[in-house]
Amino acid sequence: MLEIRNLTKIYDDGTEALKNVSFKVEDGEFLVIIGLSGSGKSTLLRCINRLIEPTDGEILWNGKDVAKADGRDLREIRRQIGMIFQHFNLVKRSSVLTNVLSGRLGYVSPWSSILHHFPSEDRKRAYEALEMVGITDQAEKRADELSGGQQQRVGIARALMQEPSMILADEPVASLDPVLAHSILGYLEDINKQRNITIMCSLHYLDLVQQYSSRVIGLRGGNLVYEGSNADIRKMTDNQFKEIYGEEAVRVNAGSISGGADE
Amino acid sequence: MSNTNTKKIKPLVPPVAAAVLSAIIPGLGQLLSFRIRRGLLLFFSLVSIMGLFIWRLAVIAHREIGIADRLAKSFSREPFFIIFICLAIFALWLWIIYDAFKTAGGSADKSLGIFVLILVMFFSLGWQISEINVGKMIREFPEAWPPLSRILWPWEAAVTRDTSSVTAEAAILVDDTKNPPPIPEYIEGEPYIKSTPTYGKMSTLDADNNMILGDTIHLEGSGFEPDTETFIYWEDSVGNEFRPRQNGKYVTLTTDASGGFSFDLVIPYRLTPPSAVGQQIHHVQARQISEVGPVKASEPLRLTIVLMLETIFMGMMATFFGIIFAIPLSFLAARNLMSGSWITVTIYYIIRTIFNITRSIEPMIWALIAVVWVGLGPFAGIIALTIHTIAALGKLYSESIESIDPGPIEAIQATGANRLQTIMFAVVPQMIPPFVSFTIYRWDINVRMSTVIGMVGGGGIGFLLVQYIRLLDYKSAGIAVWFIAITVAILDYVSSKIRERFV
Numbered sequence A: 001m002l003e004i005r006n007l008t009k010i011y012d013d014g015t016e017a018l019k020n021v022s023f024k025v026e027d028g029e030f031l032v033i034i035g036l037s038g039s040g041k042s043t044l045l046r047c048i049n050r051l052i053e054p055t056d057g058e059i060l061w062n063g064k065d066v067a068k069a070d071g072r073d074l075r076e077i078r079r080q081i082g083m084i085f086q087h088f089n090l091v092k093r094s095s096v097l098t099n100v101l102s103g104r105l106g107y108v109s110p111w112s113s114i115l116h117h118f119p120s121e122d123r124k125r126a127y128e129a130l131e132m133v134g135i136t137d138q139a140e141k142r143a144d145e146l147s148g149g150q151q152q153r154v155g156i157a158r159a160l161m162q163e164p165s166m167i168l169a170d171e172p173v174a175s176l177d178p179v180l181a182h183s184i185l186g187y188l189e190d191i192n193k194q195r196n197i198t199i200m201c202s203l204h205y206l207d208l209v210q211q212y213s214s215r216v217i218g219l220r221g222g223n224l225v226y227e228g229s230n231a232d233i234r235k236m237t238d239n240q241f242k243e244i245y246g247e248e249a250v251r252v253n254a255g256s257i258s259g260g261a262d263e
Numbered sequence B: 001m002s003n004t005n006t007k008k009i010k011p012l013v014p015p016v017a018a019a020v021l022s023a024i025i026p027g028l029g030q031l032l033s034f035r036i037r038r039g040l041l042l043f044f045s046l047v048s049i050m051g052l053f054i055w056r057l058a059v060i061a062h063r064e065i066g067i068a069d070r071l072a073k074s075f076s077r078e079p080f081f082i083i084f085i086c087l088a089i090f091a092l093w094l095w096i097i098y099d100a101f102k103t104a105g106g107s108a109d110k111s112l113g114i115f116v117l118i119l120v121m122f123f124s125l126g127w128q129i130s131e132i133n134v135g136k137m138i139r140e141f142p143e144a145w146p147p148l149s150r151i152l153w154p155w156e157a158a159v160t161r162d163t164s165s166v167t168a169e170a171a172i173l174v175d176d177t178k179n180p181p182p183i184p185e186y187i188e189g190e191p192y193i194k195s196t197p198t199y200g201k202m203s204t205l206d207a208d209n210n211m212i213l214g215d216t217i218h219l220e221g222s223g224f225e226p227d228t229e230t231f232i233y234w235e236d237s238v239g240n241e242f243r244p245r246q247n248g249k250y251v252t253l254t255t256d257a258s259g260g261f262s263f264d265l266v267i268p269y270r271l272t273p274p275s276a277v278g279q280q281i282h283h284v285q286a287r288q289i290s291e292v293g294p295v296k297a298s299e300p301l302r303l304t305i306v307l308m309l310e311t312i313f314m315g316m317m318a319t320f321f322g323i324i325f326a327i328p329l330s331f332l333a334a335r336n337l338m339s340g341s342w343i344t345v346t347i348y349y350i351i352r353t354i355f356n357i358t359r360s361i362e363p364m365i366w367a368l369i370a371v372v373w374v375g376l377g378p379f380a381g382i383i384a385l386t387i388h389t390i391a392a393l394g395k396l397y398s399e400s401i402e403s404i405d406p407g408p409i410e411a412i413q414a415t416g417a418n419r420l421q422t423i424m425f426a427v428v429p430q431m432i433p434p435f436v437s438f439t440i441y442r443w444d445i446n447v448r449m450s451t452v453i454g455m456v457g458g459g460g461i462g463f464l465l466v467q468y469i470r471l472l473d474y475k476s477a478g479i480a481v482w483f484i485a486i487t488v489a490i491l492d493y494v495s496s497k498i499r500e501r502f503v
Ligand SMILES: Nc1ncnc2c1ncn2[C@@H]1O[C@H](COP(=O)(O)OP(=O)(O)O)[C@@H](O)[C@H]1O
Pocket: A011, A012, A013, A015, A016, A017, A035, A036, A037, A038, A039, A040, A041, A042, A043, A044, A262
């Protein structure tokens, strides 16, 4: 279980990206974070595994405060939390298999891993992960030879290698077309339902939010401005909507609900 | 040149005044109409063209004093150049006045025609300054062709064979008849020559330097290689050897099928040295030179190969040392790694500046410095190339560190990897391709550079090439040129192939 208490992030340049944000994530949830571009979604997700140092507040992961963890403790927490990214963040010139295997780095011995030596059960596990996302035949290819949708599946396989209890996904489908978006979110849904892995995911498209989320939180200017169940978001009023997205927001069923994609 | 903001400002002087001012100081009228850049550009163009023109007059008519005399003299030498530049300067001046008038009137001429004229003037000055002389190039081609052709096709000089010579000689008493020497003893199977008689008068010169022919002797030989060219040599009483001429040609003959010959020779002219006293015994020789043994590489070919190897290894060593220093320095010159504190930022700027200065000095100049430091030879060349390589690679490396994608680093950190693992999995794979590619590229450049760095004493094949050209040994120089061209071509191909694989 993840509990965020009074989380605040102020960047070096003075930008207040998160202001006193508190919420809870129960195990097995599919929590979607919505909010305009610049509202702090990426900052929030990256604070949870400390890719960004929070300025203040607590991040309680199964009772341990991630914000205070250090060195080995932090790495141990990180390996329990997988992460996938909008731009996939694969090592482009390495093979798909190497990219997937790198999900094991938190487990294996550092010295043999830097020589790219992984235990044989990890290789087996890597092929299983690739099979789960349906790209076993691409294992030997260089990551940048794959299409966008395939690269995101490699990203999912890499996260699965961590045998995580939770996966953070920062706009995982923002660089993909709608068909691929559904296929990627379908994998996340399977992972969520079948393996009972908690998913915390920021999304742009209203129909996707309505279809996949079990619960939704909304950020606006670094403040938590909305919390609701899947049923709530399905019957959300335009006024509530504007509360989160600002005046310019429009409700488009198959379109963007945040006034344009990031970047 | 956008003037959107200056257009609104009113010119300080009326059009006529602007025109007059520009006539006195070119560009002043434009300046006062707030077309600052245009005014300055026109002013400095006109001033520098006139300055260069006056300098050229001084060079062309360097004996004359006073501008009028120089102009007259220069005009007689290069009429077209002088007329063109004078007219163009005058046209430019008129145009500047006209432009000042229009500009102050608010209707600025946007056309660039005048800048074309300025460019053409600079071009013709440049043509004159750099002493371009196409006529000379064409006129002197016939004379240049023999050495050039030897450089273009030098391969006869690339191989040689050992030679052996067969000689027989007979003694002749000259300008005397008493006690002539005996005919040589005949030995079966040895080459043999005999003269009848074994004495006679030498050719001499009369007061007008006309040749008065001496006595004729009959020469008979045997035991030589059959059907082979045979050269006749004459050796005077003090042992100096020369090839006598008959009817203006060196005396040569060809042996018959049994290896013998027989012919008449007029005893040649020879000034007897004062040290020769007493009975004057000369010798006549018949000599055959034959190539024996297998074809082998000539001395120039061998030297070229050896020095080509030296050159390639110079380039390699310079690249190697360059890498060793460039890698650590490149991290200090990468902005993204050094933006932490003011100390690191200072280090970043210092190293970047050193890189830029060092790189802007050509390896040839570094070689001149290195020769002073460690003396002539390949080591000086290696030092020069290494210095330049460190700066060039350091800059390229640090730029590739700067352009590294932070995404994968974030992703690998998120898996729980430690720092070392993150570097090995996310940083190194991104760095290797540009590093390899830049390094191969640099090796290529270094070998190219080391082919010429010898010209200033830095070792390698350039040194040999310069030597051969100074000795007018164009065939050997041609061999060196060919080897340089072939090596560079191969290297170019190999390096582009390797780089292709890593991009
Ligand atoms: N490294 C950074 N330094 C300074 N400000 C940042 C940095 N990263 C993000 N921000 C700012 O923090 C705010 C939240 O950004 P982000 O978390 O990326 O929003 P989102 O992911 O919702 O688009 C924005 O105003 C953004 O400009």
